[in-house]
Amino acid sequence: MTTSVTSPERKLHPHKFMLWIAIGSIVMMFAGLTSAYLVKKSQTNWLEFDLPVVFWYSTVAIVASSVTMWLAQKSFKAREMQRYRILITATAILGLLFMALQIVGFYDLEAKSIRLLGATSNPAASFLFVITALHILHVLGGVVAIMVIFIRAFVGKTKLYSSRPIELVSIYWHFVDILWIYLFIFYHWVN
Amino acid sequence: MANEAVLHAHSGVETHHDHDHGHEHHHHETFITKYIFSQDHKMIAKQFLITGMVWAVIGGLMSVLFRFQLGYPDATYPWLEDILGKWAKGGRISAEAYYALVTTHGTVLVFFVLTAGLSGTFANFLIPLQVGARDMASPFMNMLSYWFFFTASIVMLSSIFVETGPFSGGWTAYPPLSALGDASPGSKIGMDLWLVSMALFVVSSLLGGLNYIATILNMRTKGMSMTRMPLTIWALFFTAVLGVLSFPVLFSGFILLIFDRHFGTSFYLSDIFLASTNTALPNEGGSAILYQHLFWFLGHPEVYIILLPAMGMVSEILSVNSRKPIFGYIAMVGSLFAIAILAFLVWAHHMFVTGLNPFLGSIFVLLTLLIAVPSAIKVFNWLTTIWRGNIRFTPGMLFAIGFVSLFISGGLTGIWLGNSALDIHLHDTYFVIAHFHIVMGVASMFGMFAGVYHWYPKMYGRYLNNTLGYIHFWVTLAGAYLIFWPMHYEGLAGMPRRYYDYSIWESFKQFGELNKFISTVAMIVFAAQILFLINFFYSIWKGRKVKEQNPYNASTLEWTTPINPGHGNWPGEIPEVHRWAYDYGKDGREFISQTEPVGADESKH
Numbered sequence: 001m002t003t004s005v006t007s008p009e010r011k012l013h014p015h016k017f018m019l020w021i022a023i024g025s026i027v028m029m030f031a032g033l034t035s036a037y038l039v040k041k042s043q044t045n046w047l048e049f050d051l052p053v054v055f056w057y058s059t060v061a062i063v064a065s066s067v068t069m070w071l072a073q074k075s076f077k078a079r080e081m082q083r084y085r086i087l088i089t090a091t092a093i094l095g096l097l098f099m100a101l102q103i104v105g106f107y108d109l110e111a112k113s114i115r116l117l118g119a120t121s122n123p124a125a126s127f128l129f130v131i132t133a134l135h136i137l138h139v140l141g142g143v144v145a146i147m148v149i150f151i152r153a154f155v156g157k158t159k160l161y162s163s164r165p166i167e168l169v170s171i172y173w174h175f176v177d178i179l180w181i182y183l184f185i186f187y188h189w190v191n
Numbered sequence: 192m193a194n195e196a197v198l199h200a201h202s203g204v205e206t207h208h209d210h211d212h213g214h215e216h217h218h219h220e221t222f223i224t225k226y227i228f229s230q231d232h233k234m235i236a237k238q239f240l241i242t243g244m245v246w247a248v249i250g251g252l253m254s255v256l257f258r259f260q261l262g263y264p265d266a267t268y269p270w271l272e273d274i275l276g277k278w279a280k281g282g283r284i285s286a287e288a289y290y291a292l293v294t295t296h297g298t299v300l301v302f303f304v305l306t307a308g309l310s311g312t313f314a315n316f317l318i319p320l321q322v323g324a325r326d327m328a329s330p331f332m333n334m335l336s337y338w339f340f341f342t343a344s345i346v347m348l349s350s351i352f353v354e355t356g357p358f359s360g361g362w363t364a365y366p367p368l369s370a371l372g373d374a375s376p377g378s379k380i381g382m383d384l385w386l387v388s389m390a391l392f393v394v395s396s397l398l399g400g401l402n403y404i405a406t407i408l409n410m411r412t413k414g415m416s417m418t419r420m421p422l423t424i425w426a427l428f429f430t431a432v433l434g435v436l437s438f439p440v441l442f443s444g445f446i447l448l449i450f451d452r453h454f455g456t457s458f459y460l461s462d463i464f465l466a467s468t469n470t471a472l473p474n475e476g477g478s479a480i481l482y483q484h485l486f487w488f489l490g491h492p493e494v495y496i497i498l499l500p501a502m503g504m505v506s507e508i509l510s511v512n513s514r515k516p517i518f519g520y521i522a523m524v525g526s527l528f529a530i531a532i533l534a535f536l537v538w539a540h541h542m543f544v545t546g547l548n549p550f551l552g553s554i555f556v557l558l559t560l561l562i563a564v565p566s567a568i569k570v571f572n573w574l575t576t577i578w579r580g581n582i583r584f585t586p587g588m589l590f591a592i593g594f595v596s597l598f599i600s601g602g603l604t605g606i607w608l609g610n611s612a613l614d615i616h617l618h619d620t621y622f623v624i625a626h627f628h629i630v631m632g633v634a635s636m637f638g639m640f641a642g643v644y645h646w647y648p649k650m651y652g653r654y655l656n657n658t659l660g661y662i663h664f665w666v667t668l669a670g671a672y673l674i675f676w677p678m679h680y681e682g683l684a685g686m687p688r689r690y691y692d693y694s695i696w697e698s699f700k701q702f703g704e705l706n707k708f709i710s711t712v713a714m715i716v717f718a719a720q721i722l723f724l725i726n727f728f729y730s731i732w733k734g735r736k737v738k739e740q741n742p743y744n745a746s747t748l749e750w751t752t753p754i755n756p757g758h759g760n761w762p763g764e765i766p767e768v769h770r771w772a773y774d775y776g777k778d779g780r781e782f783i784s785q786t787e788p789v790g791a792d793e794s795k796h
Contacts, residue, residue: 014328018405021435025397029439032488036443036481045476118455119473126456130446
């Protein structure tokens with residue numbers, strides 16, 4: 001190895017890099033679940049049913065939250081803290097709204113006597129529940145992360161001006177948004 | 192430098208700019224921050240190693256216990272009842288206890304010893320030292336990784352002591368045995384604890400893996416390009432990638448299993464009549480094979496998660512102790528990469544006899560046999576590295592050579608098992624046991640021993656006793672072959688694995704004496720490991736002190752640190768790297784350190 005090699009450029013912060021790998025790892029988990037869904041679907045005894053309509057509303061909510069997150073990050077970088085405060089709160093609220101709507105969706109299915117859990121449930125509905133619920137938990141993680149950076153940015157003696165925390169949270173937030181859109185399309189496409 | 196910024200942000204380590212070796216002073220370090228909740232990668236590595244060793248003793252002891260049953264099925268040992276109580280009524284291990292021992296032995300050895308104990312130890316220890324970083328990308332996450340592993344250990348350990356016993360349905364935890372509490376005593380609370388423990392373990396290896404990848408890709412010192420990294424680092428890198436991509440899939444499988452166990456779903460269950468409660472279960476439409484797909488999608492990469500770190504360390508140790516550059520560096524990296532890719536494409540060879548479509552099976556046969564290509568490249572390169580080398584037979588070197596021997600022996604039987612037609616006969620027999628114990632179990636243990644013997648001076652600033660090391664090596668090598676070689680014959684004769692008592696089978700009675708022999712050797716080999724433990728712990732405090740900074744005359748960066756490096760590894764600046772890691776015997780010089788600039792009239796290698 002006598003060719004001269006320069007030191008690698010450290011453009012990406014290690015934490016941001018780690019987040020990307022973690023996202024890859026979450027992708028593998030959902031890839032595993034959705035492939036299991038496909039394998040199971042091709043076998044016998046698979047219940048066909050329509051997705052709850054409310055999933056459309058929740059999809060709108062989470063896409064809107066991605067927009068507010070993007071705007072929040074922009075205002076933070078422009079040091080418009082008032083705007084940032086409103087937008088980041090809006091993002092968290094939209095996230096919570098998304099979670100609530102997903103749960104409404106579960107109740108919708110149960111009301112149509114499509115059992116998600118229990119002895120009379122069909123794997124088709126159970127899969128929908130487990131995958132969607134797991135995604136809700138990932139959104140919840142995002143909401144918690146938003147709260148943490150929100151509190152850290154305004155409480156305490158020293159104010160943080162680094163935009164890295166919000167960049168990290170925003171990458172994750174857009175990821176769970178895209179993940180849901182993937183799942184939503186997946187549910188529609190395979191049925 | 193981003194390196195230092197991160198470290199400082201996380202642990203507030205002070206680096207001193209005096210070049211007085213071995214006199215680093217670290218303030219504000221209490222016993223708890225130094226030895227327990229340490230964020231120093233070297234201490235975390237030792238924590239992983241010693242926890243792994245505790246588990247190796249427990250798991251090894253379990254195998255000795257069930258070898259008692261297999262070797263001497265008619266004998267009774269009153270002392271067994273004294274230790275195991277109701278699990279060994281009348282001095283003979285009960286069937287439930289036997290299955291629990293086999294299951295826990297498998298789980299513990301695969302995950303706790305050979306995953307956490309091996310890659311946890313050496314990834315933590317070697318990555319920052321060999322790439323030239325002060326610590327991991329996130330020392331805090333690194334600490335969490337160990338403590339998740341520790342908690343997983345405690346949960347697994349506690350499952351041994353519950354009334355209904357630990358899980359006993361095999362380390363693969365196939366449903367329905369793992370999904371139905373009424374299926375067996377071990378499927379009750381023991382299985383819940385198993386799942387909790389494994390979930391914590393997955394979190395631990397993900398946290399660790401993220402860190403290893405980020406550190407290798409982002410925190411190398413100046414001049415340390417990817418192609419100048421020692422092969423240990425390459426191997427640990429691919430190991431981490433495999434873990435990060437495959438453990439989440441196992442986790443998915445576990446989530447569905449938990450729902451089947453506790454929320455009445457039917458992912459894996461269908462048309463079951465339980466004899467123990469005399470009831471027909473309402474579950475319909477599930478598929479137990481689905482779990483096998485999810486499990487083996489992790490399970491096969493897991494084999495390489497275990498093996499690759501050993502391969503990397505062996506490459507390094509063979510080169511250093513042959514005083515020759517590694518043969519075919521790029522081919523070694525390429526074959527690691529090929530193995531990592533193929534690892535994800537061969538999982539169904541564990542499932543040839545599950546009713547898998549034979550056409551699909553033939554594709555998996557092809558992909559499985561393809562692994563022989565990179566494996567053969569590696570073996571060839573190891574042999575050509577030591578060929579006509581100036582070999583120093585240190586215990587570490589012996590274990591590295593032993594690894595190559597075992598990898599060849601165990602790898603060849605892999606070619607048999609990779610054939611779906613042969614697998615019909617060999618599946619679930621002792622042939623499989625022999626194959627994977629040699630190629631994955633013992634070979635990786637040898638890699639681990641090689642690593643411990645080789646880097647012990649860097650870990651503790653003292654040497655292990657060589658004589659004890661030689662005895663340990665020869666007994667273990669001879670023992671490994673004497674235990675597992677005969678199992679090939681048993682397997683070819685159709686002797687199935689996991690049976691409690693072979694003496695009641697007319698077809699397997701003939702192996703009674705052979706089983707006795709295997710059990711006896713297993714006990715002797717276990718005793719030899721105690722020798723190693725004594726050597727290890729005695730030498731931490733009383734071993735011969737390391738006097739030179741670079742006792743092996745090795746070219747890699749870890750030997751440019753002080754003999755007892757503090758947190759931050761180098762007292763001054765991190766050295767800059769000017770060449771690859773394997774300049775041995777070049778231009779008439781014994782070795783050239785990676786930190787030495789390339790001379791004007793130096794030859795190309």
